[in-house]
Amino acid sequence: MRLLAIALFLLFFVTGYVYAQEPLCPKDNLDVCNQTINKLQVKLDQLRTEKNTLSNKISYYNSQIQLTTLQIQQTEIQIASLSKQITDLESRLTRLSELFRRRTVEGYRLTVEMEPLTLLLASDNLSNFMTQLEYLRTIRLNDRKLMLQVEETRSNYDGQRTLAQLLARRLETQKQSLDQSKKEKEYLLQVTGNEEKRYQDMLSRALAEYEAIQAVFSGKGKESIVGEIKEGQRIASIISKESCNSDGAHLHFTVKDSQSNNTHNPFGYLRGGINYINCSGSSCGSSDGDAFAPGGNWLWPIDAPIKFTQGYGSTWATRNDPIIKSLYSFHDGIDIMSNSSSEVKAVKTGVLYRGAFTVRSGCQLRYVKVKHAEANIETYYFHVNY
Known part of the structure; x- marks a missing residue:
């Protein structure tokens, strides 16, 4: 009954997911579905190599959404077919198990009553004894065949149960992927206003920032030494508006x-205990934002209250912002701003450097760097004036 319950769950799980459009996969012809999936995968590969425009990006999302929808429907068809097989296996296993139980009881009785010596003493002649003995052997052979059938059916039973669980997990993953693609498409249309120029401006700024920071970390920044500075001393100020490598002050x-x-x-x-607002997720204060968990003893480089817009490492933006995730998957710092002051301060005592790097587009990124005495540590402060 356990496998039957799984089958019923899968059928409910599948029918519970409703689509706005008509099914694209014929239920009785998976080959047609597979052919359509292959064509869409080829189209997606082509779109990846085309120019990065908003229209191509939206076309990519539309194709990705259609592909994932097809894959979901394909999995649903497989689950529906599997559910029928599970139900048939349940019935067959129940029937064979009951038959085997009866044969076991009957076999035990015959083993006692038809023990060879007993048969020999009860037989009128040798021919009758041999006939009875052959009958006993046939019964035992059939019992063994029945036992093998039960074992084979039970093995199929377990195999189909495992496959059912795998398909259920695949279906859930596909649904999550579909929802993610829809959200990214909606987010892209929202932040760009469906305007190509706005999209290209955002892409250009994000690319200029990424290339410049990577170049600075590779030692290509043009730097000049300023001298010793103390912890908490002013070292720069945050640029007050968007620039060629920034969507806004941060x-x-x-x-x-x-x-x-x-x-x-x-x-x-x-250090912890600072007043802040988390705006690193889909909106300020949303539950999907990056973790804000300071635990050291350094001063903050800006005054509280802190507006936190992106965390370190894998972030909401690297996973969900279509522009950001097309450039990098790991954020090498944190993005913050102060709601009370544009002043930037040294987090620890050290040697101050001022630097800049200009990318091929002519966009210049300004920064300051502080070399600290302990453990080869440096701190970088980007998007500043000095």
């Missing part, structure tokens, strides 16, 4: 090991 703060060139999570250094 400080990109990074902690880096100068020896290994690896970045560290700033929250491992900055």
